[in-house]
Amino acid sequence: MIRRPLGFNLLTGLVLAVVGFALGHWLGGQIDGPSLAYTSDTGESDVETALAYLLGVVGFLVGLGFANYPVARMLGRPPSLPRPPTQGIGRYFAFTPEHKVVATQYFVGIGFFFAVAGLNAMLIRLELLHSSNDFFAPDHYLTIVGLHGSMMMGLMTSAVLGPFGNYFVPLLIGARRSAFPRLESLSFWLLMAADVALLSTIALGGFQTGWTGYAPLSEQGVVGVIPYAFFFGLVGLAMTLLGLNLTATVVTMRAPGMSWNRIPIFVWGIATTAVMMVLAAPVLVVGVALLIVDRTAQTSFYLTTAGGSAYLFENLFWFFGHPEVYLLMLPGAGILLQLLPVFTRKPLWGYRIAVSGMVGIALVSFTVWQHHLFVSGLAADLRPFYMLSTELISIPTGLIILAALGTLWQARMRFEVPMLFCLAWIFNFLIGGITGLYQSDVPSNVTTHGSFFVLAHFHYTIMGGLIFAFFAAIYYWVPKMFGYMLDERLGRVHFWLMFLAFNSTFFPLFIAGFLGMPRRVVTYPERFEIYNTWSSISAFVLGFSMLVFLVNLVYSVVISRTPAPANPWHATSLEWQTTSPPPPHNFDEIPEIGHPHDYGVDEPDVIRRPRPASAEGS
């Protein structure tokens, strides 16, 4: 290895990002001229902005050291992985090809931006507290709505796969690393670059298009739309790489004996999601790339007046967007079914049907996207088909619920904090799922489309489903990741506050939507006020419950530091057969692989002590 005069880390990344941004801005200014009339009347230049962001991101990645390996290979040097610093805080601020470090980076990075996006939600609810409120000007309000929606959607795709998928998939399949460590790290830094780019839109006048960014609205918006487009482009790239790495890891890195029917159900949830990501996310990248060239290179993919079509963007966006919502659901289902056997002391009921449910969702989810366009006038004669495919997806979804309920039946339930979040998942997802029925049926969809009913529905599935599973995973796996138990009493306070406040926030919005309240409005008629005021106050309590969690995390991991027992939940899966936290190489010896979710006794109702962790798994 050659000695580098300066290390490649976050600092050099940020420096080169600024340099690249300035260079792109200057270059864009040279290119831009009166011939690009689209932008000339406002004093803003899309070309300047787009090039600045493009070169800024490139500079950031070069500064982090992502160019070193390809450049060295092109110069004919022998292949070698950069030697990761295995100790010290520095490794968290650099390009580190170690799956547990990347997962921890994801955990903290996603946590930070989740808080930012959550604060935006608080601002939205503040504006909607009363019908006559005027906290924000309409353009600021829509920017806040767009920031909340985009950032949450961008983060949630990686919220389970990033921290928990990267961390536990190799551990759960008995591997010592992931298949593509460099891509794994790249996906994280791309996501961070995306989020910073999105936030920087505030300095450029924001974007008033919502997270869906429908053209031609996004074509005419101020220059702040460019960072929005870059955000989804980078998120799409990050998702593709994250999915690629996890797919390859599950396919190629399994320990001897880890056959497909012995893979823990969580890994199935991650693997099906990862495959969907690889297939769906590139379409999003293309969709926003066409938007950027429309605005800079004067193409007209989405401009009706110049031969394009607004439907093109809607199709590209939802072809990604509908698999997207299922790739938010599957990791949550994976966590649910992974954790239920531990806290019910039973094997997973119906492993095969649960797996077929996940695979079925992954397949069918690619055929449903035009149900977002039932009243758009596009291919109206095909609506029965999309109605059927949408209703068909309830069959595999039902299988996952059945597996969960079957596991609870005749169980010996223990109500530890992760279990509480799992049970809440079932309740919330039931409401989220059944309200989907009204949107799959075309006549009923005419009432609910674009209203607060839809908003409440997808918050029930994403927040009530994914985020609750996310917290279940945090309470379950933080002892493994950091070696410290989270405080149980604070955990229970957090759970009950969050569960009650969540339902109290979103349930009234179903009613508001059914009665005629459209989404993304800065003002509304007085007759919806009762639902909105109720919802806003509950939302503030929901926000407060997140604060309780944050206090718990800081208190438990930084202040009290109660060491976690080797196997605090008496689980039989592989990650608990190594130390907490695990060594960089995960396992000293690759463990013997047994049946997944091996709990319970053959003779029912016989009381038995748990087996010691080391003797399990055969």
Add this chain to the structure above:
Amino acid sequence: MSSEVPRSRHFRRFLAIWLGLSIVGVLLVVFAFEGDLPPGTDADDAAGQQVDNTVLTAIGTPIVLFVLVLLAYSLINFRQRGEQLEDGPRVHGNRTAEIAFVTCEVAIVAVLFAYGTWRLLEPGASGGGQGPTPLSPASVAQGESRLPVQVIGQQWHFTYRYPTYDGLETPHLVLPIGRPVEFHVTSLDVVHSFWAYQLGVKADANPGVDNVAYATPNDLGEFDVRCVELCGIWHGYMFDTGRVVSEGEFTAWIGEQQRFFAPVKRYLPPYSKTYNPAPTGRAG
């Protein structure tokens, strides 16, 4: 303690509770709440959607109760009570239960699909936008004709044109009672969506597209019109109120509007299914 109850009895108990609650629930939905569900009965489409919402709620009720009752039953009966860690039975699944479950799911989906498609093919197709060549036009009585009304979305208001009344363009939507209306929804700039809540009509307004939707108002009075697709900074204020009036009042209103807008008529483009305005640069 759960061990005192044989397994099969638990299941029979659960089934009895579920069946009982489901029957009560479905009867409540069908007979007690039916008339109260949105969006009301002021027009044929709205009434049709109300029927659909009722049918879906009736189908959904036993499904929701199945999960809730099973969840609650398990939470009450199958918990650990002692300090000692206790293991449950090693049951990996139940083929009969799985097959029965999937069969029920397939049956429910088949019913939903058949019902939804039948409702969609009914004349008028329950008020959703059907694109330029509608599959299910609203039916009209012998010797009667539909009233075409063009809805033009632009940032940030709707205007309405009545092609059968000399292309009259007005910012007000007034409809005669009892006559099927044929809405032609289009846009001059970005994507909007026309939602006449009490009429049960929702159709996206796309630039360059003629999106057709139908409704027959059968109740006098006002109805809400709202834009339901984010269309820029004043989207939240893009709403107005329409009126359903008697045939006589409608004719009088048309005459009055024609006189009022006569001075600007010559500046209007001729009536067309879509319009192709010059790009106006950027707004918010």
